Amino acid sequence: MLFNSLGFALFLPIVFVLYWFVTNKNLKAQNLLLLAASYFFYSCWDYRFLFLLIFSTFLDFYTGQRIYRAVKPASKKFWLYLSVGVNLGLLGVFKYYNFFVDSLAHSLSAVGVTASFNTLDVILPVGISFYTFHGLSYVFDIHNGRTKPTDNFVDYSVFVSFFPLLVAGPIERATHLLPQIEKPRRFSYQQAVNGMRQILWGYFKKVAIADNCAEYANMIFNNSGHYPGSVLLLGAVLFSIQIYCDFSGYSDIALGVARLFGIELLRNFAFPFFSRDIAEFWRRWHISLSSWFKDYLYIPLGGSKVNTWKRVRNTIIIFVMSGLWHGAAWTYIIWGALNALYIIPSILIKSNRNHLDTVAQGRLLPSLSDTFKMLVTFMLTTLALAVFRSADMAHAFSFIGGIFTKSFFVIPTGEMLMGASVNILALLVVVTLFMVAEWLGRESLFAIEHTGEKWPRPLRWAFYLTIVLSTLYLTGIPQQFVYFQF
Incomplete structure (x- = not known):
């Protein structure tokens, strides 16, 4: 269902009326309505991928609780790595597998080695990069002590699949959105x-x-x-x-x-x-993705608290990863690398915060x-x-x-x-x-x-x-x- 479609023009007022005039006195009913509406909204593209969304949601909900309750650091890391591994594994299969095997075949061919790999005939699930990053931010924040897991699966499911942001963001954080879902909401005319x-x-x-x-x-x-x-x-x-x-x-x-x-x-x-300048551009463009990579990749790599050359390295990594996040194609990767090259001079002369x-x-x-x-x-x-x-x-x-x-x-x-x-x-x-x-x-x-x-x-x-x-x-x-x- 597209925002600019007749279907959405009918869907939105129906959900709005039910939300404020039927379920408005019951928070659980409101959240159930939002979840049902979000799953219906997503199913309008391909209902088969709804099961993938639900599986990903349950995985992060469960592993988040296990991370929080684990006593030993090794146990916390096990559940974190399980969530990250499965999420990125699914993303890799649907979005990147064909790209990597094709690139490998071309690389081998360039040095005179003939290789043939089987590719997958799969459809990319709509919004998979967005809801995967929603879930990963949740388990990262629990592991890093920034938030506690919720015990309400419906509330967490709404956080992951809230229909306005489900297929193209913004990439939300549990620390920002989940508290809004968990507390009663009152209609505000303004x-x-x-x-x-x-x-x-x-x-x-x-x-x-x-x-x-x-x-x-x-x-x-x-x-x-x-x-x-x-x-x-x-x-x-x-x-x-x-x-x-x-x-x-x-x-x-x-x-x-x-x-x-x-x-x-x-x-x-x-x-x-x-x-x-380019640094300011990236503080203003796709802010939720830029801040996601900053918090969960750039800072863990040392951020700006390392020497200049490591800052350059970290910058290249996050921009190349940002390009790869957009799709399995060299054009996206080179686009990310170009932006890294644009911003590196300001890092070297320390003007990137001007x-x-x-x-x-x-x-x-x-x-x-x-x-x-x-x-x-x-x-x-x-x-x-x-x-x-x-x-x-x-x-x-x-x-x-x-x-x-x-x-x-x-x-x-x-x-x-x-x-x-x-x-x-x-x-x-x-x-x-x-x-x-x-x-x-x-x-x-x-x-x-x-x-x-x-x-x-x-x-x-x-x-x-x-x-x-x-x-x-x-x-x-x-x-x-x-x-x-x-």
Whole structure:
């Protein structure tokens, strides 16, 4: 079931009404309803993988209790390693097995050894990377003494499978979400209004911006050999905007929907395109994944409390692992490695913590220096995302190499980009207006969080109606959320 589907438009109000008007006086009934709704939501993709989700949930629930109750450190480690081994084993079989055996076969072939390995004909379960990391964070936190295990399997199951975040995050922590599930929730009109406002903005980003950018990005990337360098750069920029609006749009909808049920999820994006260096970008992009790798991989490796070269090593490890988390392809791994190379200079000169505030905080316009830094950061991340989007590394080299040719100075024309639902000039105007709105709201949780709060009600509702009508008018060919494949 997609957030941008008719099925979800029927599903959400039904669950909302049952939650607040039928089960609202009984916390256990509310949580059972959320669990049933979440399992139904997940089953709409493929009910067979629901059993895998339930197995993973039970595994971490059980091993979490055994870790907490174990007296000997060896016993704690045994149950921790069991949970980690089984979870990563399942992830490896479904997501990485074919990639590794194919890579091994190609490597052996390169040195003159012919090898053939059997591959698996399996479908990647939707959201497996997300709910696996939910469970792992739970057992890690218990092992490290950050939290105690819950004795309520239903509550824990809701933590793992809460439907707004189940298939594409954010990656939650038990220390943040589980206490909200375990305590009674009361309906808050203001929280629900904020949730609806965030949902509205999320749909606008996904449908009006991301889906239309996707049409052009797909056209350009899939036929890159036929376009001049200027159009290739345009395609890379449009893909950057697409993936940001697609994924952050999903996150906005997820956070907004959770608010309708009295639950606050972790923030996943904080206007990353207004970052002044790569370190700041990664503090603002896919925050829940970045912080997960920081807490459960970077810090255990020594974090920043080791010498400079070990910090560089740790940085390379977490970025390569972040790339691998996204998928079983060299393009993802190289994308992660590129970001590591981008950020290493700031580690060496100890400037990676320079920009902890919001750019141009309290001012309308940025300084020339900040503007230049944001443009450089955006272009670096755009080139890396071009690798991320490419079909393979040969395509990535060809695509990026095609940008840096004399054809870079060819002025793109409408004739080069015909066939999409929205005219390219119209799309660029809409994208520009969108970026202006994001800039004006950059000090908020999301762009329109406080827009119109002090306006007269008719004007405020006219603003919301304008967004709704714009979204409907700009609806093109529906695209699946990008991060569902991860």
